[in-house]
Amino acid sequence: MLYVVMAYLWASILLYVLMGGADFGAGILEFLSTKKSKEQTRKAMYRAIGPIWEANHMWLIIAIVILFVGFPVIYSTVSIYLHIPLVIMLLGIVARGTAFSFRNYDAVQDKMQTVYSKTFMYSSIITPLFLGIIAGSAVSGRIDPLATHFADAYIFSWLGLFPVTVGIFTVTICGFLAAIFIIGETKTEAERQRFIQKAKHMSLAAIAAALLVLIAAQRDGVPLASWLFGNPISITCVVLAALSLIWMWVSLFRQSTKWLRIIAGAQISLLLVAITYEHYPVLINLKNSDGLSLLIHKGTDKTIHALAVALLAGSVFILPALFYLLYSFNKQEEA
């Protein structure tokens, strides 16, 4: 049952990156759009993510609940040492969620719309930036439970070249996912062209950011290369992701958009597999001591069992409903 719980944790992180990421990316694309095309971007976005946008963010809740029920030591360690980036991320989530729905539901269209839009766009960048920083700090062994100074314990646990570049990389990934996702939802050829263009730009930005991450890893002494190339599974994943990048570029230039979403989804999944496979079963690497392992720092068997049953039972309700939601609104769009 422990493996069921871990699988759900992994899957909810992946789904949050994919679905939540595309959702954040929509705000990033709006930010990057020219003044004239902001309105169009917004419209395409509401059409694409409107019905599912609340659901997209549930994956984060599922992941956090799995952590605090099943792996409480990991949850409380992260909560203590990454307090500051977590608070900033939360403020981003609050600002973004409320601004998005207030913009949609304000009965009067006036200058408040600008306030909502600005809030939405900036928080769409800040939130994934800090999500990336949190992930980067968690895996790179910056957290130091033995630190005695405030700055060492609570600031440099996350403020560093590597986490920040991971944050930037996360932002570019979100923008890229959003562009790919919205291509499939566009109504006109001009709109389609615009988002294909955006997808190209964002994938270049993501590649550039990935290079930054590699350089930062080198400078901060993070053994990123050995995570990615340390074992056959990770190597295979990285190679496949690289190959699919070529496939994606060819498709983008040929404008055959049929497989784009699947390719993009596969790329992100492959990267996550590559990183997590080498780290497994450690979720959090600590400075000067052993990392926090999912196999050791877990709740009692009874808790894990109950949690697994709850997750499995929940899926019986959630997954069909979610698929039906996606399916029926896609069908409506076509009709």
Next chain:
Amino acid sequence: MDDFIAARSQMALSLGFHIIFSCIGMIMPFFMAVSHFKWLKTGNIVYRNVTRAWSRGVAIFFATGAVSGTVLSFELGLLWPEFMKHAGPIFGMPFSLEGTAFFIEAIALGFYLYGWNKFNKWFHWFTGVIVGVSGLASGILVVAANAWMNSPAGFDYVNGQYLNIDPIAAMFNDAWFSQALHMILAALTATGFAVAGVHALMILKRKNVLFHTKAFRIAAVFACAGAILQPLSGDISAKDVAKRQPVKLAAMEAHFKTEEKAALILGGIPDEQNDTVHYALKIPGALSFLAHGNFKTPVTGLEAFPKDVRPPVAITHYAFQLMVGLGMLMLLIAVFYFFTLWRKKKWLEKRWLLKLFAAAIPVGFIAVEAGWTVTEVGRQPWIIYGIMRTRDAVTPMPGIVYSFYIFTAVYVSLSVVVVALLYRQVRMVGKLYDVS
């Protein structure tokens, strides 16, 4: 302000904010579904308009409740890591189920809000009902988790170790039912009075009278039904607290001396130094009866407990008195309203009746906040009653006071924006919804 007080204040602020949004998010879908049902059954377009207006309200409150709930799921760890380290695996069960309920609510809301004229009309209506049912389930589950903090169960506490953990037994702790029942009726009553009051106000202003009258009637019936049932649930809760947490009951009632025929104390100023209450009105025997169902049974007083395990008496007592007083007020309004419906239909048109409801807009929510204060402050100094002190659970990170200031600023501005949004929704009813 020291970090511990800052952490408690931030938690209180976050919960106090979230509770309003989750109450409305949990109850309003039912109003919406009733109105929708009437539209489908009668074909009266006014009901459709009311439904659409209310569904906007639900969307705004759901979004705000969802983000403030997300914040809370992190704040538990950010502010109380030591508590979560031990409590997570024990009382986490309702949270994991709540995740499911919340997810379903989000999916159903997607169907409902974007599904007008796209699905079979009864399927569409049904997704609205699911929004309400899953919201209600979330509410019950979260309260069950809070009940565990009042009535810890599902583990053995041996030499500082938490052994033999049973998350199912923890979820079905002794307090879950009485607390969940009380919370749901409170949400129903508070939301009902707030919604009914807003529509009453608009009728008084003679704006879209037919629209607001239909809306008012639906909300008022729910509000009044809740207000009449709530004292019964309050009685169950009081007897339950008397049995499980006698020190909390004693603080609620400012009852210092253990005695037979214990008096019910109304008002008064608790004097915690000298273990007495000044200027209070006392009804002999009434507390014994309310707590144990018998005028003679002794009720344990605060004197039976060392000072370091007593909650702050004055706050708990005032909050409790406020909650009960407002509950009684709403009960009177409710009885009167049902009498009106039954015997004096013509009073329904009277301005004084509408004014009464308009004046009652905030009453239910003040009572909710007061009741929440009773249960949380009344549990102090414990975070897990009798097991772990709140002070021992707080994060070691210094500087929480700044985080408290930031969250205060955020929640205050969010409240202002939400109120402004609702004001605009209500003001624009004539243009947006009631276009007959």
